[in-house]
Amino acid sequence: MTATTLEDADRRKAWGFAAPALLWTLAFFVVPFLFMAAMSLWKREGREIVRVWNLDNYARFFSENALLQGLVNSLEITVIVTVLSVLLAYPLAWIIAERVPKRFQRMALILAILPFWTSYVVRSYSWLLVLSKNGVINQMLTGLGLIAEPLEIASTRTATVIGFVHFFVMLLTLTIYSNLIQLSPNYRRAAADLGANAFQTFWHVVLPLTLPGIMTGAFLTFVLCIGDYVTPQILGGNNELVLPQIIMLQLGRRADFPMAAALSIILMLAVTVAYVLCARWLKIERA
């Protein structure tokens, strides 16, 4: 057996092992995606999809305020949700990692993500009940005499944001926590030895080192949030539409696949921009 044939055999084997996953991804992800991209350049006329290349769908997107506003709403809500979730989750992850005794940390984490295991659809619906005018929150607040009139939260952007933040706090707590516990205490000791106070240590040492965890979580939050249909549909009261709702309208009410495809590509571009912004912190590395 010569070296070259062994290499060839190895290479064949390697391709053989990787092939199923690669082919699956090509067949059921790349091809459909390209097909959809092509379709976004077709047009629906009457009940027929006309396969003539054109940019009408995109032109319509930029000329119709209702559609453009959908993207703006999506971006605003997603950014608000991402920022709020990070701000809420970071202290939580930090307290679990630093204040909670080691042997209870697992328990604390599991508790923090337990509601994650209720059905997603049911969870949104449950928020609807919690936030409604006679819901638990208003009953509690008026009962305590904190407010005289019930708060109008349900069916607003606030409700959508609360529903989202609830979900993503759980997700971000996980990614940030796993990053925090990997930090060697030596860094902090070194910083303290150099005369840094607790805040300086945090700002100049801990925070930069946990940035990858934050960014990974934030990016995931962005992707999942901007593409979600369920939460705004149940909690938003249709007071403003986000892009996924508009996409579902195109599909469900008028079977306008090309328009839905064009809007999806636009949604995709938004995610790509976010990816480029976070790319330097997002890596998968082998142990």
Add this chain to the structure above:
Amino acid sequence: MMQSVHDGAHLRRFFSSVAAGAIVAASLISVPAPAFATEELNALVWCDHTDPALVEPFEKANDVKVNLKVYEGTGAALSILDQSRPGDWDVLVIDGVDVHRAIDLDLLAEMPADALPTADIFPEVRMEANNTKDGKTYAVTEKFGYNTVSYDKSKVDPKDMQDLSVVFSDKYKGRIALYDYYLPMIGLAGLGLGKKTAELSEADMPALKEKLAEMRAASKQVSDVVSSQTALATGEVDILVGGGEWITAVLSADKPNLDWTIPEQGAVRWAQSIGVMKDSAKQDLALKFVQYIVSPEGQARLATSSCYWAMPANSKAGEHLTDPQKAALRFNEQAEYLKKTQLYPIPSTELDQQFQDAWTEMLQQ
């Protein structure tokens, strides 16, 4: 979450206990497997047809499994049909006003007129103009109701509800929910303009848009069935424009204060028709299903099915309904309601697009 478990024996124990748990759970779940039926019937329907109390008697009597796919709105139904192959569907339930759209698309099969209980159907909802073409019958009305004004009578003055213009005004601003289905709502906006639903045209679009904007300004939310119900039941809103018996009847036991009325200007009447698909390979069975649905027993079950209650089209269904059910449906007051209401608008494809665009635009305001 489950980092670094290096103990193999421990892992195996853990894995087997999880597997055992999963198997126990799976076996518990798959117990109530229904008896194996020989034939299947595929029906595209509104959600009220999915009540087992309605479908199971038919399945048992004919040894057939009825597969139901639920949609909301004719656009959605046509969209699903677009994505199907010919022969995928045997039965179609569709808004009465859209039957001709389906006929023109060559979707529906002709049904022998003598197979249907036409004489028993309330004359006002027979809708021959809609269900037939060139003397051939393609569909039959099965259920009807109203998109009108539902309200909480302990919170608003019922007298105000007699005047539709109140929903375009500031009087109940922020206490109104709008039902999220563009066709009846545009019909109501048209009534607000004093226009008949059948006469709405492209020329009315600017005025309609203005009316919709007024409605929007007075409302708190635009919502689907569950959010609307939640909002009414929790006092989030006190009025639901576009609602009717179909949204309040199921709540009547728990929320006796919920009521509905048809204002002086009138309201919109909806009607569902059912027909056999032309490309169905099971024409006889499909027809049998249609006959069952419009039979007095089927009609009584359909009228009180779990998704929403509404009036049966067959007047004989009354014999199979209890008095409280009839009261909730207001079975004996229909003559007056029928007189005061108009059917959904029937837009051309072009106008339908404009309706939808106007609705989306209104949502984003």
Add this chain to the structure above:
Amino acid sequence: MLRRVFVSGVSWTYLALVYAFIFLPVAVLVLFSFQDGRLPVPPFNGFSMQWYEAVFADRKLMAALSNSMLVAISSSVVSCVLGFLAAYSLARYKLPGSALQRGLLIAPMTVSYLIIALGLLALLNALHMPLSLLTVGIGHVVINLPLCFAIIYASMGDHQINIERAARDLGASDFKVMALVTAPMLMPSILAAFFLSVTFSWDEFIIAFLLSRFDVTLPVEIWSMLRSGLNPKTNAIGSLVFLASVALLLILEFSLFGRTKKQ
């Protein structure tokens, strides 16, 4: 000293508040699943098991439950197997363009589920493929494969290579090495990938909604239940799923605690 007390006081208060926020909807959900009445909103009228009975009597709901289980388990198995093979190949052999392949395998993770579902739906329509649980499963493998690949790939260290080489020198075939040496060594991450996949598939809505027809998964069935209005039955099925998941989690925890004590 005083400062420390203050800091820890703030910490614990914060912890309590966030946990309250996290558990609020779940607590409300469970409480009102016992509602005696048609409306799962305050006031609480009294304790009743009627909605749980209704859930178990609901044939469609039970069918959806077993459909969900079927899709979740089978799509996760496929994802793990494909992910493992690909991770093995990319970690052990230096193939040309391996960065590109990694990128391709991870790519679906950065795309919204809605877009994946739309693309598949468009393609399936064009090919006249009927929708079924199978198409839902295919979609779920697309979203879970990147996850499984990433988790397993990340745990493939070079220190395992020597053990694999030893096995090969003793005459074991590649598949034997993989099945009897590599896979057991990587079992923790494979299991983590598997359970994460099951969780995602179990709870996934939009793909299951767009790619299914008559047989639907639980989230889709719950969605259509919601279309027909408020119903404590929705609370009951939600609570049941939650309790079952917690039970599963506890089983996991117990096994893991056993380990920690031993070590």
